[in-house]
Amino acid sequence: MSIVRPYGDTTGDGMVQLSFTLPIPHDKRAEGAALQLAGKMGMDPAMLVHAKQMGDGFTFFVVYGKVTHLVDTDKVQVVERDFPLLSAKEVNAAIKKGLRRPLNVVGACIGTDAHTVGIDAILNLKGIAGEKGLEYYSEVSVTNMGAQVSVPDLVETARAKKADAVLVSQVVTQRDAHLHNTRAMSAAFREALPAGKRPLLIVGGPRFDELMTGELGVDRIFGRGTTPREVASYLVHALIASKS
Structure with a gap:
């Protein structure tokens, strides 16, 4: 199969986890901003699973949610090793x-x-x-x-x-x-x-x-x-x- 979806709780459920930092102090508004960003990135629904203030005016977030995007592994480009491994x-x-x-x-x-x-x-x-x-x-x-x-x-x-x-x-x-x-x-x-x-x-x-x-x-x-x-x-x- 060349078309795959992310796996979270069950096969093909499209669930992904994402971490990022926003330049705002940690409060309810900051948590709402994190979920807004996750939604704009295609996570629907998105759940906030972790939020922690990182110094003055910065908050680190982890969000978990569902995406509908598919991946075609046949179109993935990589550099394959084209030489033998030697001792x-x-x-x-x-x-x-x-x-x-x-x-x-x-x-x-x-x-x-x-x-x-x-x-x-x-x-x-x-x-x-x-x-x-x-x-x-x-x-x-x-x-x-x-x-x-x-x-x-x-x-x-x-x-x-x-x-x-x-x-x-x-x-x-x-x-x-x-x-x-x-x-x-x-x-x-x-x-x-x-x-x-x-x-x-x-x-x-x-x-x-x-x-x-x-x-x-x-x-x-x-x-x-x-x-x-x-x-x-x-x-x-x-x-x-x-x-x-």
């Missing part, structure tokens, strides 16, 4: 055979973004979810520049290290900062290096749309839940396997 041993062997030198990776959080958890999870030896980071791979040379790195510094380091790939993590998304920073980064690399000399540009973060690679000028976007093994496998696919 660390297979990654190292492929790099050794294909490049005959270490694969150079430079990683950073750019702009004012100070959240290094994502980039550290991919690069650092400790890794994440039971997988060791790229520092564990004997044929991968990692330079982790950390947080709040300027785009010019990233470009210069990538050039100095002769980077094969640049990994950028962006968590801060206020006013689309992650998109602006990524566009600035890709434009800087295009300006600084000719097409054949540019490293692979990869960005990751929980709010990226994986379909936006062309629009942002990067080679790959990784979303939430990405593991070091996936990134390592993609590097082998993009830099070695697809060119052999």
